Amino acid sequence: MLGSVAEKGEQKSLRNEQTARREPAMKNKYLFVYGSLREPNNRFRIRGQIQGILLCFKKSRETLAGVVASENPEDKVIGEIIEVSKGVLRALDDWEGALYIRKLIFAKIGNFPKPIKVWCYFWDYTVMADMGWKESKRIESGDWFLRENNEI
8 A cells, every 4th residue: 555655646746747847837927039939130029148058950851949058158049038928838838849848047138237037948858869859060159040051
């Protein structure tokens, strides 16, 4: 009986962990975007940067941007900060699917001294290979719009 209680506890813990992974708390309304969600000519977005490494991932002819965490403060990813609703975040969680994990991090805006909290989608290496995605190259500029042909 003790074993079955422990097993049920582990199963419940795993379900809670999976739910938290899919639906993190949504108190924050800002999202940092760095790849296909960016719009080059949108004047209403705020330019920002986060600490991380921007990579290009490939699967046959498809190419995606993906950010991975970095301990090096010199590693920067350039993007934009947008305000989104809870519904939009939920829709993006579904759209980004299993390839990305949404995490709450700090972003820097220009010379503003205080960073702000933003959501950001990070590449999930744990499912990458299973779904056929392969890491291509690091985008040295940290900016998806400034990537060079040899980086993809």
